[in-house]
Amino acid sequence: MVDLALKGEAVSVSKPSDRVDVLKRLRLNDLVFRILTRSAAIAVLIILGGIIISLVHGAWPALAKFGFxxxxxxxxxxxxxxxxxxxxxxxxxxxxxxxxxxxxxxxxxxxxxxxxxxxxxxxxxxxxxxxxxxxxxxxxxxxxxxxxxxxxxxxxxxxxxxxxxxxxxxxxxxxxxxxxxxxxxxxxxxxxxxxxxxxxxxxxxxxxxxxxxxxxxxxxxxxxxxxxxxxxxxxxxxxxxxxxxxxxxxxxxxxxxxxxxxxxxxxxxxxxxxxxxxxxxxxxxxxxxxxxxxxxxxxxxxxxxxxxxxxxxxxxxxxxxxxxxxxxxxx
Incomplete structure (x- = not known):
């Protein structure tokens, strides 16, 4: 029985194959976490960009007509x-x-x-x-x-x-x-x-x-x-x-x-x-x-x-x- 501690998580494994499975699961969890956090950050930029594009598109007729x-x-x-x-x-x-x-x-x-x-x-x-x-x-x-x-x-x-x-x-x-x-x-x-x-x-x-x-x-x-x-x-x-x-x-x-x-x-x-x-x-x-x-x-x-x-x-x-x-x- 071997205790494997990775990223603050302690897991008990009995065979090398179990250790490989645990490492794969931890890597997958870390990958999903990074994707979720990055997606949340990118979503803010997308929303902000969408607001700017919508405002510019809607305001363009008035700005083009009246100018400065x-x-x-x-x-x-x-x-x-x-x-x-x-x-x-x-x-x-x-x-x-x-x-x-x-x-x-x-x-x-x-x-x-x-x-x-x-x-x-x-x-x-x-x-x-x-x-x-x-x-x-x-x-x-x-x-x-x-x-x-x-x-x-x-x-x-x-x-x-x-x-x-x-x-x-x-x-x-x-x-x-x-x-x-x-x-x-x-x-x-x-x-x-x-x-x-x-x-x-x-x-x-x-x-x-x-x-x-x-x-x-x-x-x-x-x-x-x-x-x-x-x-x-x-x-x-x-x-x-x-x-x-x-x-x-x-x-x-x-x-x-x-x-x-x-x-x-x-x-x-x-x-x-x-x-x-x-x-x-x-x-x-x-x-x-x-x-x-x-x-x-x-x-x-x-x-x-x-x-x-x-x-x-x-x-x-x-x-x-x-x-x-x-x-x-x-x-």
Missing amino acids: GFLVSDTWNPVTEKFGAVAPIYGTLVTSAVAMVIAVPVGLFIAIFLTELCPMWLRRPIGIAIELLAGIPSIIYGIWGLFVFAPFLQQYVQPFIIDAFGNVPILSDLFAGPPYGIGILTAGLILAIMVLPFITSISRDVFAAVPPVLKEAAYGLGCTTWEVSRDVVLPFTRVGVIGGVMLALGRALGETMAVTFVIGNAHRISPSLLAPGTTISATIANEFTEAVGDTYTSSLIALGLILFVITFIVLAAARLMLMRLNARVGT
Whole structure:
């Protein structure tokens, strides 16, 4: 009786022929495993390639008809079949920027509080509350934003902002106009609430993974909690934090239903954040079922292609930034 151990599997064999059979079976299992894993990886590339081909094929009639003008025109008139993508692109970028400006610092501060300052008995309730925010469907955010949040902003917040910044250069244009309640600012605030759990949860997990000896050494040198968080925790976890921010940004760029409820769905560009606007995803959701004619449908698909390109550029920029950070610290 001979014990054969291969790849962590112990098998008892009594004859050389049995040993050969066991080796063949193990090689076959390993071959099947490699084929399955490789096929799964290739399937991702095939699906991604199929999506790109479908978007390009569907968007080509509009791109061929309007050319570069599709990217620089703000006209959106289904009656005359004149379409431009500037207004949806502008709304998508601005609402996402507003959301990230608000959600990133708030999310990081919450994560730092949970890992460094929060009492043990309070950590679990706050963590559960954050996870519940992430689990709320986007349409619920939209309904709440339209019927509760937007009227509150219209009655109390936006009039105060208009009066406060009315005589301040730049800010007077940024917060000008009547208080509609709905608009780009409202959509950005709703997006900030929606992406906040992603930033907080990922940041909290990576902050908790920092070796305690590093923080203890910093405290031993007389550093404050803020200095430890700024100079030890954040540099050590920069890859995870940036990953969480990029995940949140991707959610903000592609969010549809919640934004559709509160942004106003107006195809125009206004310097004021209080004015109604639209986004790429909101435009597609609102008009795809009503699109009549090849040009109209193709223009909506072209918006989807543009959103895909924007997301790709954002992810590529994030990877480039991480590579530069790693090269700067010599890792």
